Amino acid sequence: xxxxxxxxxxxxxVRRRVIKMMGASALSAGVAGLAGFSPVALAQSSRKVKIGxxxxxxxxxxxxxxxxxxxxxSMRQFFKNGIAVGxxxxxxxxxxxxxxxxxxxxxxxxxxxxxxxxxxxxxxxAAPETVNPVADQCELNGVPCISTVSxxxxxxxxxxxxxxxxxxxxxxxxxxxxxxxxxxxxxxxSAKTNNVVGGLFPNDTDGNAWGDAKFGLPPALTQAGxxxxxxxRYQVFNTDFSAQIAAFKATGCEIVTGNMIPPDVKTFxxxxxxxxxxxxxxxxxxxxxxxxxxxxxGDLADGLSAEVxxxxxxxxxxxxxxxxxxxxxESYEAATRKQWTQPLGFSHALFEVAADVxxxxxxxxxxxxxxxxxxxxxxxxxxxxVAWGKGPVKNVAKTPLVGGxxxxxxxxxxxxxxxxxxxxxxxxxxxTLKPIA
Amino acid sequence: MMIWVDAVMQGVLIGGLYALFAMGLSxxxxxxxxxxxAHGDMVILMAFLGLLMTEAFGLGPFAAMAVVVPxxxxxxxxLQRGVLNHTISKDPLRSLVVTFGIxxxxxxxxxxxxxxxxxxxxxxxLESQSVALAGNLAAGVLPLIIFGSAVLLTIAxxxxxxxxxxxxxxxxxxxxxxxxALMGVNNAHVYAFATAIAIGILGIAGIxxxxxxxxxxxxxxxxxxYAFEAVIIGGMGSFWGTLAGGVILGITQAIxxxxxxGWGVLLGHVTFVLVLLFKPNGLFxxxx
Numbered sequence: 001x002x003x004x005x006x007x008x009x010x011x012x013x014v015r016r017r018v019i020k021m022m023g024a025s026a027l028s029a030g031v032a033g034l035a036g037f038s039p040v041a042l043a044q045s046s047r048k049v050k051i052g053x054x055x056x057x058x059x060x061x062x063x064x065x066x067x068x069x070x071x072x073x074s075m076r077q078f079f080k081n082g083i084a085v086g087x088x089x090x091x092x093x094x095x096x097x098x099x100x101x102x103x104x105x106x107x108x109x110x111x112x113x114x115x116x117x118x119x120x121x122x123x124x125x126a127a128p129e130t131v132n133p134v135a136d137q138c139e140l141n142g143v144p145c146i147s148t149v150s151x152x153x154x155x156x157x158x159x160x161x162x163x164x165x166x167x168x169x170x171x172x173x174x175x176x177x178x179x180x181x182x183x184x185x186x187x188x189x190s191a192k193t194n195n196v197v198g199g200l201f202p203n204d205t206d207g208n209a210w211g212d213a214k215f216g217l218p219p220a221l222t223q224a225g226x227x228x229x230x231x232x233r234y235q236v237f238n239t240d241f242s243a244q245i246a247a248f249k250a251t252g253c254e255i256v257t258g259n260m261i262p263p264d265v266k267t268f269x270x271x272x273x274x275x276x277x278x279x280x281x282x283x284x285x286x287x288x289x290x291x292x293x294x295x296x297x298g299d300l301a302d303g304l305s306a307e308v309x310x311x312x313x314x315x316x317x318x319x320x321x322x323x324x325x326x327x328x329x330e331s332y333e334a335a336t337r338k339q340w341t342q343p344l345g346f347s348h349a350l351f352e353v354a355a356d357v358x359x360x361x362x363x364x365x366x367x368x369x370x371x372x373x374x375x376x377x378x379x380x381x382x383x384x385x386v387a388w389g390k391g392p393v394k395n396v397a398k399t400p401l402v403g404g405x406x407x408x409x410x411x412x413x414x415x416x417x418x419x420x421x422x423x424x425x426x427x428x429x430x431x432t433l434k435p436i437a
Numbered sequence: 438m439m440i441w442v443d444a445v446m447q448g449v450l451i452g453g454l455y456a457l458f459a460m461g462l463s464x465x466x467x468x469x470x471x472x473x474x475a476h477g478d479m480v481i482l483m484a485f486l487g488l489l490m491t492e493a494f495g496l497g498p499f500a501a502m503a504v505v506v507p508x509x510x511x512x513x514x515x516l517q518r519g520v521l522n523h524t525i526s527k528d529p530l531r532s533l534v535v536t537f538g539i540x541x542x543x544x545x546x547x548x549x550x551x552x553x554x555x556x557x558x559x560x561x562x563l564e565s566q567s568v569a570l571a572g573n574l575a576a577g578v579l580p581l582i583i584f585g586s587a588v589l590l591t592i593a594x595x596x597x598x599x600x601x602x603x604x605x606x607x608x609x610x611x612x613x614x615x616x617x618a619l620m621g622v623n624n625a626h627v628y629a630f631a632t633a634i635a636i637g638i639l640g641i642a643g644i645x646x647x648x649x650x651x652x653x654x655x656x657x658x659x660x661x662x663y664a665f666e667a668v669i670i671g672g673m674g675s676f677w678g679t680l681a682g683g684v685i686l687g688i689t690q691a692i693x694x695x696x697x698x699g700w701g702v703l704l705g706h707v708t709f710v711l712v713l714l715f716k717p718n719g720l721f722x723x724x725x
Binding site (some may be wrong): 058059060062063065066101203231232233234235236237238239240242243244246249262263266267270271273274275276290292293296297298299300 | 440443444447448451454455545548552553554555556557559560562564565566567569573575576577578579580649650651652653655656659660663687690691694695697698699700701702
């Protein structure tokens with residue numbers, strides 16, 4: 001092609017832009033060279049890698065997506081020179097769409113990322129309501145998808161997964177209901193109680209799964225010698241728990257458990273105090289994940305316990321930046337002036353897995369190749385080892401789960417201290433479970 | 438036996454809270470035949486304003502009420518005069534759609550300013566105190582205060598409606614806006630004043646809500662349903678009716694929950710449907 005002739009044919013403004021772009025790519029090639037990558041690898045013809053990311057930035061699930069703005073910003077910074085696919089460096093585009101905490105919107109966002117933006121790889125986190133519809137769209141359109149932050153059962157069985165065949169395009173890493181039940185029971189065994197447990201299960205997906213007479217807490221508790229008193233399913237945003245409190249008082253429960261939303265925990269716990277019901281252990285799933293909601297409970301939160309997926313004390317480090325869990329939390333706290341939150345580690349790990357997968361991908365245009373790279377993943381991330389093939393089903397990799405207790409903190413109002421680690425001894429326990437005063 | 442006494446007592450106390458949420462709804466519907474879908478979001482908005490007062494200015498929750506109620510009053514007046522007055526027509530759909538839109542706007546503005554974190558208004562341990570009554574019975578101090586406020590507000594509103602000039606204007610516009618206008622009543626102002634009172638009450642209700650539980654920007658719509666039911670059960674335009682509606686709803690829910698926690702809300706809804714079927718104007722209607 002006659003370049004000179006071409007240049008004269010295009011308008012001067014376009015020419016300026018072309019020159020600018022060439023300058024920029026020359027610069028980035030130079031930077032890449034400095035960073036240790038061969039400048040030859042970043043050939044001018046390297047096409048953009050597109051990574052789709054769906055997250056609930058607004059709506060009731062927003063606490064799950066709260067750390068995502070920070071994680072995406074830092075990942076854009078980290079990959080500004082490009083991302084390695086095989087041994088070539090490609091420029092990368094992280095396309096973020098808001099699910100608005102709505103399953104239908106999440107599905108639409110995924111469809112638009114797949115069909116309009118033609119993403120090469122989909123990442124998604126934050127509760128089954130976000131993860132499932134996105135994974136379904138990817139499965140339907142043959143786009144590789146990595147997801148996290150939903151117990152694996154609702155992700156797998158909730159989408160009609162069959163244990164022997166599994167899914168073709170969608171892969172998930174997190175823990176499962178069986179881990180949460182194990183952690184809770186181990187915590188209670190470590191405390192001196194009468195082993196009588198009161199159950200608070202709402203009439204929603206999580207509540208019904210936890211309270212399920214076949215797969216949930218009831219059979220496991222009976223087996224372990226606990227006596228569960230379950231008055232029945234209540235409606236979320238309950239205004240009055242006096243019925244449950246009266247029943248727990250009558251049966252002498254010293255442990256209270258359940259899977260609740262934050263407002264319901266506070267309503268229950270203040271009413272329990274009003275009625276003079278003082279259990280020794282209160283372990284609640286879901287509601288006590290986020291420091292902000294624990295802080296909002298005021299002085300009443302001291303001593304409540306919960307399942308813990310990730311803390312700054314986890315002995316893992318990022319495979320991308322080399323930062324330890326504590327360092328990641330620190331940089332989050334410095335950037336946002338907010339206390340660290342558990343999804344932070346998992347959102348970061350999602351990009352670690354993505355980068356690892358792409359590095360082992362030979363050809364970015366071969367979707368099946370990317371998928372095979374996901375299946376062969378074995379990477380040590382900031383949330384622990386992620387490796388498919390060892391999980392309960394083909395598409396699920398499990399990360400460790402421990403138990404924690406909220407205690408009065410120094411820097412922030414409450415700190416989450418790990419009190420139960422028998423399923424993952426590598427994660428150090430900071431204390432033993434103390435009965436609530 | 439004691440367990441049922443307890444159920445009725447807790448139900449009455451919860452009823453006070455429902456009535457507090459419902460009064461503004463009842464007022465707006467009674468005078469303008471308008472259903473404010475954003476009512477629940479207004480509760481949450483006021484809770485956040487209360488939070489701002491307590492956290493940023495170090496006020497106690499009751500001092501915060503003294504600041505938030507006038508602000509809420511102002512918001513209500515401007516909202517009605519500036520926006521909602523333009524939607525009043527024979528077609529109820531217009532105001533429904535507009536208030537639905539306001540609901541979304543309020544939720545997202547709160548999310549933008551306060552983030553998705555759940556918050557609470559600190560009440561210095563008041564929320565966990567209670568008064569021990571006979572035997573195993575105990576009534577929470579905060580629920581008692583809430584119920585007391587609901588009763589006082591009902592008396593105040595009834596007085597305002599029955600014995601003041603603006604009250605007469607309220608009743609007149611409610612009965613026949615055209616005739617009222619001919620008699621020199623400024624309907625636009627009357628409507629705006631009614632909404633101002635309705636939202637002003639939420640200044641109290643919102644702060645109580647923030648004290649008794651935790652709230653986040655998107656919690657509003659969940660507060661609407663019981664308030665709405667209390668209005669329908671009690672009957673339109675009667676404040677004692679609204680209080681009674683809230684209490685009836687609270688008691689049926691508490692009794693249902695004693696049988697099975699899942700039945701609490703269900704029995705409340707069943708009562709609501711029964712009232713709609715057999716007394717569609719509510720139990721104590723004042724307007725038709």
